[in-house]
Amino acid sequence: MERLAAARITARRQKVTRYEVIIIGGGPAGLTAGLYTSRAGLRSLLIERGMFGGQMANATLVENYPGFPEGIAGPELGLLMHQQAVRYGLEEITTEVTGLTLTQGQLYGVSTAEGDFEAAAIIIAAGSEYRKLGVSGDETFSGRGISYCATCDGFFFRDQEVGVVGGGDTAITDALELSRHASKVYVIHRRDQLRAGKALQEQAFAHPKLEFIWDTVVDELLGNKVLEELKLRNVKTGQQSTLKVDGLFVAVGLMPNSHIFFDILDLDDAGYIITDEMMATSLPGIFAAGDIRRNSPRQIAAAVGDGVTAAMSGFKYIQEQGNGIRTANPQADGKS
């Protein structure tokens, strides 16, 4: 860990503003892209605002990433990918990207809270983030009964009753994780069947602590200081009801982190970046990889594959343009 911190500080001290490739996002797509561009000898900067590993850092156990027959903890997999990329010279900075612009000489400018950077090619791997419940009381009870992280907060609900909203892999994994602490777990889902994988479904249906509330949405969160009660509505019958819970874990899907790109790149109606099969976006030299891309299956293994393709496309683009910035060029270190 200390070595990683040191690498991060070094990247900042060098004050390099110009790179050949800038990668936005440090999840599996971005880390893989960075591994490939660094190994290809391109001077690469990875910008991550939160946590290296991205969404997978929230996964207790990843069981569908090839190479780990017993599964691997999400944070550990993220750490390993990160170590591997940094080993080949990937530079990194922890900050938020605030803008992307075309500068003169076919370079793209990336503005961040920690300064501005330029690169010939950009790989956007900013991923997605948890969709909020978006009902009255959502903000008020955040951390006071509402949670988006079962592994973090499950402990608070020992021998209590909790709800999980959602029907996908995350929701069911959360429900099973919570069953270790809670006395009862209600799974509230707006459809009449789960989207989660078959293996997870079987585990969930067989679990004595799990109870399923189908065709139902949460309309309102109620409570005095902490969450106490949910107002529910059956979407088929319109019938309303209330459910007393001590906590509610929200896993209602993901939203692409694409809002800063909407005026420069083609996005689909849901906000995902449109790419071709080489990960090229609507602008030359800008590539997208992983969850943020339209039609991504949103799996770690798929993001890794996208990262490879985007890196290779970026490499090819830079060679064709002939505007790669040679690392040996003293002007490249931005001291001028």
Place this chain on the structure above:
Amino acid sequence: MPVSSQPRIIIFTSSSCPWCNRVKQYLREKRFRFREVNVERDADGARELRRRNIKGVPVVLINNKPIIGFDKAKIDKLLPIR
């Protein structure tokens, strides 16, 4: 005790919490010292959060003001960072 100009920081954590690690890493990067209370092991810590009606971690307590989650903007404002 050495004289310190930095505010008093306590981070409440649980054992398997990626955002707790992230917030600790962030404060270390910014060279702030803090005390960590793992509420799964520390019953007093758990009681303290319950008293404040908080049911989630990480919680960063800066001069007794709680920030729930890794809310970088709020942390930067209270510490203050830049």
